[in-house]
Amino acid sequence: MTQTQAQQAPALQKDHDHILILDFGSQVTQLIARRLRESGVYCEIWPFNQAPEDRIRAYKPRGIILSGGPRSVLDEDSPRAPNIVFEMGVPVFGICYGQQTMVEQLGGKVEGEQSREFGRAFVDVLDHSEITTNVWDKGAHEQVWMSHGDHVAELPQGFEVIAKSDGAPFAFIADKKRKFYGVQFHPEVVHTLHGADLLKNFTHNVCGCKGDWTMASFRAEQIEKIRAQVGDGKVICGLSGGVDSSVTAVLIHEAIGDQLTCIYVDTGLMRAGESEQVVNLFRNHYNIPLIHEDASEKFLSGLEGISDPEIKRKLIGGMFIEVFDNCAARVSKDGKPAKFLAQGTLYPDVIESVSFGGGPSETIKSHHNVGGLPDDMEMELVEPMRELFKDEVRALGRELGMPEDFIRRHPFPGPGLAIRIPGEITQEKIDILRKADTIYLDEIRKSGLYDEIWQAFAVLLPVKTVGVMGDARTYDYVCALRAVTSTDGMTADYYPFEHEFLGRVSTRIINEVHGINRVVYDITSKPPGTIEWE
Numbered sequence: 001m002t003q004t005q006a007q008q009a010p011a012l013q014k015d016h017d018h019i020l021i022l023d024f025g026s027q028v029t030q031l032i033a034r035r036l037r038e039s040g041v042y043c044e045i046w047p048f049n050q051a052p053e054d055r056i057r058a059y060k061p062r063g064i065i066l067s068g069g070p071r072s073v074l075d076e077d078s079p080r081a082p083n084i085v086f087e088m089g090v091p092v093f094g095i096c097y098g099q100q101t102m103v104e105q106l107g108g109k110v111e112g113e114q115s116r117e118f119g120r121a122f123v124d125v126l127d128h129s130e131i132t133t134n135v136w137d138k139g140a141h142e143q144v145w146m147s148h149g150d151h152v153a154e155l156p157q158g159f160e161v162i163a164k165s166d167g168a169p170f171a172f173i174a175d176k177k178r179k180f181y182g183v184q185f186h187p188e189v190v191h192t193l194h195g196a197d198l199l200k201n202f203t204h205n206v207c208g209c210k211g212d213w214t215m216a217s218f219r220a221e222q223i224e225k226i227r228a229q230v231g232d233g234k235v236i237c238g239l240s241g242g243v244d245s246s247v248t249a250v251l252i253h254e255a256i257g258d259q260l261t262c263i264y265v266d267t268g269l270m271r272a273g274e275s276e277q278v279v280n281l282f283r284n285h286y287n288i289p290l291i292h293e294d295a296s297e298k299f300l301s302g303l304e305g306i307s308d309p310e311i312k313r314k315l316i317g318g319m320f321i322e323v324f325d326n327c328a329a330r331v332s333k334d335g336k337p338a339k340f341l342a343q344g345t346l347y348p349d350v351i352e353s354v355s356f357g358g359g360p361s362e363t364i365k366s367h368h369n370v371g372g373l374p375d376d377m378e379m380e381l382v383e384p385m386r387e388l389f390k391d392e393v394r395a396l397g398r399e400l401g402m403p404e405d406f407i408r409r410h411p412f413p414g415p416g417l418a419i420r421i422p423g424e425i426t427q428e429k430i431d432i433l434r435k436a437d438t439i440y441l442d443e444i445r446k447s448g449l450y451d452e453i454w455q456a457f458a459v460l461l462p463v464k465t466v467g468v469m470g471d472a473r474t475y476d477y478v479c480a481l482r483a484v485t486s487t488d489g490m491t492a493d494y495y496p497f498e499h500e501f502l503g504r505v506s507t508r509i510i511n512e513v514h515g516i517n518r519v520v521y522d523i524t525s526k527p528p529g530t531i532e533w534e
């Protein structure tokens with residue numbers, strides 16, 4: 001079920017001005033969308049090759065942004081913007097590759113040699129433009145972020161130079177009459193100081209967007225949409241304890257009240273106190289009908305004797321679906337099963353990415369998500385957050401008045417503590433790990449570091465080592481601590497704790513948790529490591 005629906009473009013936010021971003025495959029295209037939305041402008045990212053003329057025309061964008069990309073416009077089969085982009089009479093802003101293809105398509109020239117600039121660079125501002133108004137003054141020397149091999153060498157008719165850099169004589173160009181703009185640098189990344197202001201000038205000054213896309217308006221519109229979609233039908237929403245499913249549930253509940261039933265499958269692999277918190281918040285605080293299914297024994301016995309990480313993940317995913325299915329069957333209306341399934345799908349899951357490689361990417365881990373339910377489940381999806389980025393989901397949670405500690409929670413994987421106990425899982429190991437993890441997070445919170453860290457957790461290693469406590473020999477497990485900073489979980493750096501902090505956590509864990517006599521800190525980044533240990 002999920003595939004076809006997940007691939008549809010998100011619903012158009014008709015009443016708001018909106019901008020279309022055509023993606024040529026840059027690593028930072030999503031940042032363009034984020035910058036625009038931060039200034040209250042709704043926008044969508046479409047792959048350049050899935051934007052036929054009639055689709056673009058029907059979308060009626062106020063302006064179009066052409067993203068960067070990894071290819072060279074000098075290559076024979078390199079991508080081009082659909083010609084309609086330059087014929088609709090709307091402003092166009094080409095960024096890096098987007099600038100180059102615009103120049104090439106409008107009759108200018110791009111060259112490849114001796115022009116590489118990567119990283120921080122400076123431009124000299126030579127002229128005024130609507131985009132630089134109140135941001136860059138004529139004569140200024142401004143910091144930007146570059147990442148290009150080719151550069152524009154000859155401008156198409158009607159264009160003039162607004163700024164230049166050492167490696168890019170046409171670093172910023174404009175055809176003021178047609179409102180076509182092009183930059184060789186990336187205004188969407190934070191290293192281009194004032195880049196967000198330049199983009200805002202494009203959307204607000206040049207395209208005339210009002211910037212009225214706020215979380216309050218999103219909330220009100222989604223509530224209407226949910227009501228229109230489900231009518232008087234029943235909706236089921238799986239809760240994981242995480243932010244996405246929680247915000248989804250609270251929003252849907254606001255729209256349709258008791259037509260929503262939440263299902264929380266307690267795998268027995270959650271952290272200490274987590275299940276109680278979920279039940280408390282949803283059943284007691286929000287009064288949302290909740291099926292709390294304690295399936296911990298099933299999961300524990302199903303995992304008995306299993307050490308292989310992939311088999312563990314698959315078994316957990318399979319058992320989860322089975323239990324969830326059974327719970328869902330209990331939710332019915334007039335003797336008929338619930339028709340709708342809510343999922344906390346986010347925009348990054350929906351954006352179709354531009355792939356130049358062609359082949360499928362390698363499976364590093366088979367992810368299990370609460371949303372990852374069976375293909376044969378014949379339910380219609382309700383996905384009110386398909387248009388949001390993660391930080392926007394948090395903003396929506398705040399808008400809905402959800403508790404701050406819930407909203408700011410670190411991500412927690414679907415398979416739970418099972419993938420933080422390499423090797424065989426036993427109840428004893430789960431209990432030991434829970435205690436160590438609680439102490440570690442307690443110390444992180446007490447030090448005020450929780451919000452600086454993307455994710456922090458303890459791992460119980462399948463290794464026993466010798467120690468000495470009092471005068472006695474011990475032979476207990478090793479506990480590894482992990483903490484990383486990240487913006488999206490795709491790459492990560494280990495967190496540079498003070499030694500004194502690590503020492504304090506280690507002492508507490510060894511003193512307070514029976515079964516652990518040694519603590520180590522994981523200093524691996526991702527890549528080459530992954531965040532979780534399995």
Ligand code: XMP
Pocket residue numbers: 365366367368369370411412413414415455489490526529530531532533534
């Ligand atoms: P890795 O370990 O792949 O993790 O670097 C990246 C992010 O994904 C989370 N993660 C999962 N989340 N189901 C989830 O919902 C999973 O099976 C799963 N595996 C890893 C991980 O915690 C980190 O935030």
